[in-house]
Amino acid sequence: MNYVSQLYGAHKGADIYVVGTGTSLRVFPLSFLEDKITIGLNQAWQMLPVKYGITIRPELNIPEFLTGESREEIVWITKYIKFTTPKQRKFAETHAARFYYFDFVRPENKESLIQGQASVAGRNLDWLRRPVENYLYLWSSISQSAVNLATNMGAKNIILVGCDNAPLADNHHAHAQHTLWAGNDPNVRYREYYEGLREIREALRERKINLLSATPFLRIGDCAEEFAGLCRQLNQPDFIDNGDISRKMGLDRPSQKSPI
Numbered sequence: 001m002n003y004v005s006q007l008y009g010a011h012k013g014a015d016i017y018v019v020g021t022g023t024s025l026r027v028f029p030l031s032f033l034e035d036k037i038t039i040g041l042n043q044a045w046q047m048l049p050v051k052y053g054i055t056i057r058p059e060l061n062i063p064e065f066l067t068g069e070s071r072e073e074i075v076w077i078t079k080y081i082k083f084t085t086p087k088q089r090k091f092a093e094t095h096a097a098r099f100y101y102f103d104f105v106r107p108e109n110k111e112s113l114i115q116g117q118a119s120v121a122g123r124n125l126d127w128l129r130r131p132v133e134n135y136l137y138l139w140s141s142i143s144q145s146a147v148n149l150a151t152n153m154g155a156k157n158i159i160l161v162g163c164d165n166a167p168l169a170d171n172h173h174a175h176a177q178h179t180l181w182a183g184n185d186p187n188v189r190y191r192e193y194y195e196g197l198r199e200i201r202e203a204l205r206e207r208k209i210n211l212l213s214a215t216p217f218l219r220i221g222d223c224a225e226e227f228a229g230l231c232r233q234l235n236q237p238d239f240i241d242n243g244d245i246s247r248k249m250g251l252d253r254p255s256q257k258s259p260i
Contacts, residue, residue, distance in 0.1 A: 003134045004077055004102040004149065011037055012154035017161055017214075018146040019044045023171040024223070025162030026237075027230035028216045033161065039146045044162070045074055052077060054146050056104075056138070059084045064091060077102055077149060104138035104145065118192055128203040137200060140192035147200055151209060158204075160213040165194040169224045169238055 017033055019025070020041045030048045040050030042061040054077040055061040062076060063069040065088055072095075080101045083089045092099045104122030122138035122145075131152045136145040143163045150158045172186035201211040216230065217223045231238040 001080060002096060002100045004100045004136065004152075005131065005134050007077075007100055007149070008131050008152040008154075010153045011150075013156050014154065015157045015159060016150040016153060016155040017159045018143060018150060018163060019048065019050060019161045020143055020163035021047065022162040022164035023168040023227070024164050024215050024217070027227060027234055028161060028214075039077075039150060040074070041142050041146055041163075045071060047162075050074060052149075054078065054142055054149060056082060056142055056145075058082050058092075059088060072098065074098065075100065077145075079103070101134065102136045102145070102149075103134050104136055106135070123196070125199060125203045128200055129206060137196075139196045140189070141196060143193065144196045144200060147197065147204075147211060151204060151207070155209065157210045157212070160197075160211070161215075163193075163197075163213065164190075164215075165197065166190050169227050171239060 014037055016037045016039060018039050018041065019033065021044050025044075025047055033048060038044075038048075038050040039052040039054055040048075042053075042055050042057070043066070044050055045053055045063060051074070053062070053074045056079060058076070058078045059065050059082070062078075063071045063074075075098055077100050080089075080092070080099075083092060105119075106121075118140040120139060122136075124135070124137060126132065127135045127137050128148055128151060136148040136152075138145045141163075143160065147158055147160075167186045167190065172190070197211070204211050215223070217226050219226065228238050230236070
């Protein structure tokens with residue numbers, strides 16, 4: 001198997017873009033990212049081509065598992081133990097060059113996940129200050145692991161795109177999704193997203209690495225009005241009901257299997 005540490009130093013001094021699936025991505029000029037080094041979060045590949053993909057739920061986000069679509073150009077960073085079926089593991093082994101594996105919990109820090117709360121077992125800023133084996137910071141959002149990965153790859157500037165860390169025009173992940181969000185105040189979860197990235201930014205300053213965010217909006221503050229206007233101009237919906245993707249994939253119970 002390949003491990004994420006094999007990617008460290010692959011892009012020394014580069015600008016690396018971490019691309020999320022937040023609402024703002026719907027109106028972001030994607031052509032801007034065409035020649036950039038990109039790390040796509042979860043299903044970002046559905047919006048634009050990405051060089052790397054990172055997820056903690058491969059059965060829900062890797063295209064070959066989700067839709068059966070072949071996307072051989074994407075190099076995936078995930079956890080091997082998260083493959084939920086022998087068929088998925090066989091696919092990953094057959095396409096080994098496309099998969100690299102990371103850890104976010106040291107054995108001595110194993111803890112039971114409390115329903116409705118984000119685990120703090122991978123909230124370790126020391127992994128940002130210097131590469132530590134195959135460990136990447138993970139607290140409340142996979143965007144945090146992606147930033148840690150970009151850091152270890154040698155990035156000088158890490159730019160977040162579509163990582164909104166706030167609801168926008170009532171678009172958020174708390175409507176009916178499968179995650180720990182279900183039934184919770186989106187502002188609480190987004191605050192945890194933001195707080196994790198904020199403390200990461202502070203740690204990266206010690207290494208003179210810049211972490212910043214790029215948006216399609218032209219002013220600071222409430223972007224809902226401008227978002228609605230851009231949606232009209234670009235013929236995009238200003239609200240999307242995410243639905244419960246776990247149930248769509250038949251994963252609402254641990255005993256159920258994903259398509260591949």
